[in-house]
Amino acid sequence: DAGITQSPRHKVTETGTPVTLRCHQTENHRYMYWYRQDPGHGLRLIHYSYGVKDTDKGEVSDGYSVSRSKTEDFLLTLESATSSQTSVYFCAISEFLDSSYEQYFGPGTRLTVT
Amino acid sequence: RKEVEQDPGPFNVPEGATVAFNCTYSNSASQSFFWYRQDCRKEPKLLMSVYSSGNEDGRFTAQLNRASQYISLLIRDSKLSDSATYLCVVNTLSGGYNKLIFGAGTRLAVHP
16 A cells, blocks of 8 residues: 555534644655545545645635645645535545556545534 | 546445446546545545556456547456445546546445
């Protein structure tokens, strides 16, 4: 299994509070991604990173920000959590940006916003 | 219309059965296709890539029909351990970069 961890694994928070999720990899892969998964939807890309301090938006980036200060860490921040951000969040990594290559996923973080 | 569509199931089949899943995609320029498997409350993992000529990996066979823009996955001799959700995944060019588009998944339940 690829060396990807996410923390926390579960979190319950209140509307309006800031939340930061962490993704840590030991594979030294250049590309990292944050997805959210909701019932009836496929995984949807929130943000991705193509190197230290290099990030870009995905299809559902509103309300989220990211940072990558080290190759191994990619942080996802919800500045002011809303109930619509209740979801399962997956981090993924890949060696290449070309999407003909496999992405490896972390174990996920279950976030509930009350 | 969703970019990648799958029948959500569930498909309930007995052990030993053959089951087929289909998936359709909307972007005719898509180049790469995959099936991922996701166990309950776990992360997705790559099951197999799908090639134009079709490909087989043990009991699993994947087919691609570019003209009709659909992908299939056939599982023969189903095992209890095959119970999972199968995600159809398509790469597409969007917003200036290639990205993976995931279907919502088809759930398979194999019973004794």
